[in-house]
Amino acid sequence: MRNLLKIGLVANIFEWYEFAVYAYMADIIGQLFFKSETSVVGLAKAFTIFAIGYLIRPLGSLVWGTVGDRIGRGRPMKTVLMMSAIPTALIGCLPTYAQIGFLAPALLLILRLVQGFAMGAELPTNGCYIFEAAPSKYKSMLCSIVMASTKLGYLLASLVVFLLFSYFNRETVLAWAWRIPFLFSIPLIIGIRAMRRSIQDFPVQKAGTFKSAWLSLKRSMLKPVLIVSFTIALSGTLSIWTSQYLIHFLNVPRTLAWASNAVFVIASIAFKLVAGYLSHAFGYQRVIRVSVASTTLFIVPLFALFQHASFGILWVLQMLLGCLQGSITGVLMEMLARQFPQFVRCRGMNLAYTLPAAFLGGITPLVLTWMTDQTGFLLFPAFYILFFGLLALPSTIRLKAQENGKASRSAGFCARGANRA
Template identity: 30%
Template sequence: MSVDELKASSVQTPAQVRRVVLAGGLGTLIEYYDYALYGYVATIIAPLFFPGQDPVASLLSVLLVFALSYVVRPVGGIVFGWVGDRFGRKRALLVTVVGIGLANTAVGLLPTYATVGRLAPVLLLIVRIAQGFFAGGEVGGSATVIAEAAPPGKKARYGALTPMGTNAGFAVASAAIGIVSGLLATDQLNSWGWRIPFLVGLPLTVLCYLARRMLPDIDRNVTLGRHGFPLLSALRSYPRALLQAIALGIGVQGAAYIGSTFIGIYLVTNLHYPKTAVFWITAGVTLVAVALMPLTGRLADRIGPLKVAAIGLIGYAAITYPGLLLMNVGNLGLAALGYVLIMVNMAFLQVASYTLTPQLFPDSVRYTGTALATNLSVLIAGGTAPYIATWLVSRTHDLRSPYYFVATTCVIGLVALATLWRKWRQNFLLATNTANSAS
């Protein structure tokens, strides 16, 4: 991989760059608003769609649907990667955001088990799979177009908008369910109030669609249509880059999904903190990480994204266990502090990862390579994280057992960084010198 492949911005003016970055970030916000929302209401909808005597079994069933929706994401990544690399990034990104938004709205309209019986969980699974398919082309596409639009020497600070969008989605979802749970009585929330945040996602989708319709010509300097099916070219010509991106992604997603999805469930179900307070703590903690991302983006442009990624991975491995211990003290303030200490690492790791991954591939297969690697890593370590963590706690009766999952994924991510180090250092120094000369 040569940094020369990303020198030429796909847009011409700073204003156009900002429009591309904003549209990309909004799309990932919509995507992760839905995924987070489903995780946050898991304890509420579990008995509605999977009624039974054992509440843990019902919760595991809902989380299994959550995990299964990730199985189809690589398929979506392949399909929309093909569209983006062959016919244009803009076309792919418009379709994905509409599909995600409609699927998100559909969840809020689904009948429950009490109304249609066994058809209810089937419909839930179908809608979640459809959402996973469209989501498969979203975050990888956003990272790709932002990397191509950003000027040399500023890839990470602009690239930060992708994880800022994903995590803002978590925060907005948490705030939405927090408002609803605070305004409604428990029986109202459990019977119909949980649907409201899903329906709110529709106007957010319309806003993002309009922002993307007004994008400049983001495909102007991109090589399109060189490969009939870019997946085959990526697998044949860039297998090492794919493996590196997947391994790094496993480190990112395993740690991030434990923090952003599982801990909210864990605080309510295992530690019995009040739901509304947990929703607001989750929103606040996530916004702290989002607020740090512009700073970590600038740091990555200065010292290199590999070093910043290493800070995040080592931080997760070192801090997650004591963070879980703080949560178990029985004090809500200390639980929030433990949560913050864990999630701060996300500001380092995700900014670096979404900057690194698109630059591992040439533009002719960049959308496909980025989307495929991102979705496979999410499938392996992200979508499964809440289920595995809940299962570990239920089987071992050790409230800190999810840490071992986090530590394992962090080691995999660090191995990926080690394989990238020598070549990336050469390219980073070249890119820095080029940016300094241009300024």
């Protein structure tokens, strides 16, 4: 259990810090690595690199997912942990556009592609490993911890960026201090190397033929893809883009925007864990069904209140949005794991998560920035989320029932395999 907590919690904190820090520093990256006329144009260009890094994720998911199904979940996990960590530290060492011109964004893009290839498999493989290795009565809670740990990575990144702008003025940040959040990943890499020793391989079922794997994936893919698409659109807006929305479109002071983002992240973490507990008690289907319906119903009114929010109301709104987002994503890994048989589970979870992430996770900040700037319609982000919520809602009604007996036998098999390893 200690090893499972390490793998499910600490490893993801490190990885998602490295992912989030780029998004939180996007406006600075835009000014330093691109030739831009305005801050919004620079922000859009930085989010373009962010989006391109996402597009390679399905390839990483297919490669590492296949490896996970054929030789075990542990080996690809160990590899992608390092592959996604090292590029962040290297970004902190890059020269800027003013120093080397167009070569600067080219190098930035290469590093983001390497990181995207690795991160295409990081979270789903982690979730697959935890789901299969955990005892039956702890599956829901440990899967929710996997998702909560991603937000702890966001929280760490948010805290580092908040402290950066609290201690340095913008000129100093642009001159050299912008490198600090990226170079902070160096000690995290050392922690990841130590973490890899906790990852053990356990036996997996025979992988089967390509045809049988393809048919199984085809039958099971649509419902989880639609639900994950909604969660990616929701998380891409609330976790990554809302701080920039507050700063650039609602003229909220930068420090207040980052502080309110921390409130959102804390609320999201808490409700991921609550969702895991409720999933064990009532079933993951009921939790995700109620959460998707509630978010779809309330997202437009909550965003409307952003427009004239005072300091206190802004924090309350961020807390409510964090509760909605956390309640959905807290059961996401369990939902994905229960849609696929074990012999294609690693591939299925990776592809069902990464295909929506590749096409929505990367472009969501870019689309929201461009559309809000061009139309001046400040409620566009809410209607963007609403659209995907209406697509996902029917799929939540047709999710597979939780099969406790089979889950228990699978857990026992995996636990015995882990002990032998």
